[in-house]
Amino acid sequence: MKRLRNHLVGVDHGDVVLFSDFEHDGVMWTGDGPRQTRAHVEFTESYREPPVVQVSLSMSDISSDHNARVDVQTEEINRDGFVIVFRTWGDTKIARARVSWMAIGELRHADDWDLY
DSSP, rough: OOOOOOHHHHHEEOOOOEEEGGGGTTTHHHHSSEEEEEEEEEEEBBSSSEEEEEEEEEEEEOOTTTTTOOOEEEEEESEEEEEEEEEEEEEEEEEEEEEEEEEEEEEETTTTTOOO
């Protein structure tokens, strides 16, 4: 559990269209085997410490001719942003995908000082 030390709690959120590979025969639509795409997200405002970030698939267009294999995670979470990592594998064919995200954490207080 993440405990917040002050009353300044920030909640930021958004949606990111990761790819639309059917339009240009991209690797998520035409490829086989392990594939991934990454998207960097910047928060609206910096947090005091790295926040808790949740991501979820908010739109997908996946071929029904193959198994739907999808893994969506976060990496490199810091005070200013994070990276969404979308992975698939095998013979899964994904035309397009959108991911929603939400970050919750402490905001900086006006009286916070950076000594270094």
